[in-house]
Amino acid sequence: MRENPMKRAFYVFLLVVLIPKAGGVFAQIPAVYHVEMRDSIRLATDVYLPAGGEGPWPVVLARTPYGRTRRAGQGSTQLNPTRRDSLLNRGVAMVIQDVRGRYDSEGDRLFGVADGWGELQDGYDTVAWVRGQPWCNGRVATTGSSAGGMTQIFLAATGPEGIAGQLIHTAPLSVYHAFFSTGGVFRKAFVERWLKWNGFPYESALAEWRAHPYYDAYWQTMSLSERADRVNWPVALLCCWYDPFLQGSIDIYTTIRNRGGPVARDNVFMVIGPYTHMNYSFRKQLTAGELEFPPDARVPRDQWPKFAHWLSHWLLGEPLDPKPPRVLYYVMGEAPAGNAPGNVWRAADDWPPPARITPWFFAAGHTLQTLPPRQEGALRYLYDPQHPVPTLGGQNIFLKAGPYDQRSIEDREDVLLFTSEALTEPVEVTGRITAVLYVSTRAKDTDFTAKLTDVYPDGRSMLICDSIRRLSLRKDLSHPQTVVPGTRYRIEIDLGSTSIVLNTGHRIRLAVSSSNSPRFEPNPNTGNPDWTRPETAIAEQTVYVGGNQASHLRLPIVSGR
DSSP: OOOOHHHHHHHHHIIIIIHHHHOSGGGOOOEEEEEEOTTSOEEEEEEEOOSSSOOOEEEEEEEESSOTTOOTTTTOOSOOHHHHHHHHHHTOEEEEEEOTTSTTOOOOOOTTTTTSSSSOOHHHHHHHHHHTSTTEEEEEEEEEETHHHHHHHHHHTTOOTTEEEEEEESOOSBHIIIIIEETTEEOHHHHHHHHHHTTOOHHHHHHHHHTOOSSOHHHHTTBGGGSGGGOOSOEEEEEEEEOTTHHHHHHHHHHHHHHSOHHHHHSEEEEEEEEEGGGTTSSSOOEETTEEOOGGGSOOTTTSOOHHHHHHHHHHOOOOSSOOOSEEEEEBOSSSOTTOSOOEEEEESSSSOOOEEEEEEEOTTSBEESSOOSSOEEEEEEEOTTSOOBOOSBSOSSSOOBOOBOHHHHSSTTOEEEEOOOOSSOEEEEEEEEEEEEEEESSSSOEEEEEEEEEOTTSOEEEEEEEEEEGGGSSOSSSOOOOOTTOOEEEEEEEEEEEEEEOTTOEEEEEEESOOBTTSOOOOSSOOOOTTOOOOOOEEEEEEESTTSOOEEEEEEEOOO
16 A cells, blocks of 8 residues: 555654644653663663753653653653653753663663662663763753662662752662561562562562572662762652651661761751552542541642752752751641641651650550559460461552551450550650560561551541561561570560651550561461471460560650640
8 A cells, every 4th residue: 555645744744843843742752772781781761852952951860660651650750741841841851761671671680689789780870871971961860759769779879970869759778678578577468569560570589589588788789778978969758657668768868867978968858748659649649548638738839849849959050949848747647637636747857856755565454554564464375377467558559558447457366455545635756666575485486566556536446557577587687596485585666657646535556466467478487487388387475564574665755746
């Protein structure tokens, strides 16, 4: 069939004459490069240049395992068409890259292994390539969320030249501590479903990661905590109270503040909203789990700049308007709000805000009290890995996420509840929460969980935060210690951070158990590190209260509000 010459001429006219002059999204047809890394592997890279002018321009770089051409809302980078065009119209070039082994990029290394500060440093090599192009003026800012935020952390640890700033959405300081495991316990649902959902080679990828159950050299090259001093540029962090990377994001902030270069220490900012990972847009979704926050729970734009404003400030020197506080965080409260205290945005000069660490002691009568019980006691339960406590809400992605009423799983015989009296005045808890347990087990190894809830006057037990710790990793997450059955041990469970006002008439509750499945893989209690072995054992668990080794909850209480 012969081609219509008039139609062909029209298409040529459209592509060559009209579209380039029109500007906007239709003009943004990227140039595709295959950028060579230090081991000759080539990574597919799209380059968008501003229409008109010859440059050179500053550049925004995003690297992602989710596909550089996928649209926003489908696991893409933060460079959706609207934001991309906003920056292009300001005179900023855009570069988006598929990381090694993903989509159109070559290679077979698992995500992160070739991106950190190990033998291969794909992020570093990409920045060097970008800065060497005639259309780049040498200034590069990075952006991305979730795994796209992780690529920025990997890059930061290599200390590349020319970075003008980083805008990091919902990403952790360390992949091991906030992605692969929590407290040394495998994040089963998250990791396995993430691998399947994104089409990774499931069996080989899972086997590679699980071959490193402790924080060893394999994971260290993917952690910014090992090289925080390499960061010497501005960083803005966006995170959420019910995001699995919440504490990892806060750890980025505190690590840079304490150990970053001088520019970074004075120019790291953070906003924390009351959202989950999948509704972190901070604009539309006001529901988290079974609670709905008031309309002003959206990030106030008179206090926190928009996406393009951060990047334009770093790359073009435009004023940062509004000028943000160092930390902007949402203090949650009773929901629906009514006239209850809380449910407000608050600015802070640093994190965490000043607070008094207050112990709430477990008592044999299953109560929480501010004075340590004089009488010692021991509470026991049986933990069966074949019948674990089911996950119900929390900091999840592929499971129900956010605050859910825990009553349906609190009446189990393998769950110990410790509940305070009704509060006579509102109590604000803002900061990092820790459960200190004195425990023993009849197993060769086991786990202990802690779950903090806000008990409403109507009986609802709404989840605030929870976590887990492996007993053999009670000292640190790099070197397992022997567990002797029947021996009493001290173990700290880091529940991460929160900010909430517990209203008058509410009660504070801590639930202690040994499982939270499928969020965390149930410990088989056998002490066998081979995760492929099906054998399990029932463990008798003991939690000690009162006396000199009194188990307790540490809450950061903010006074004077």
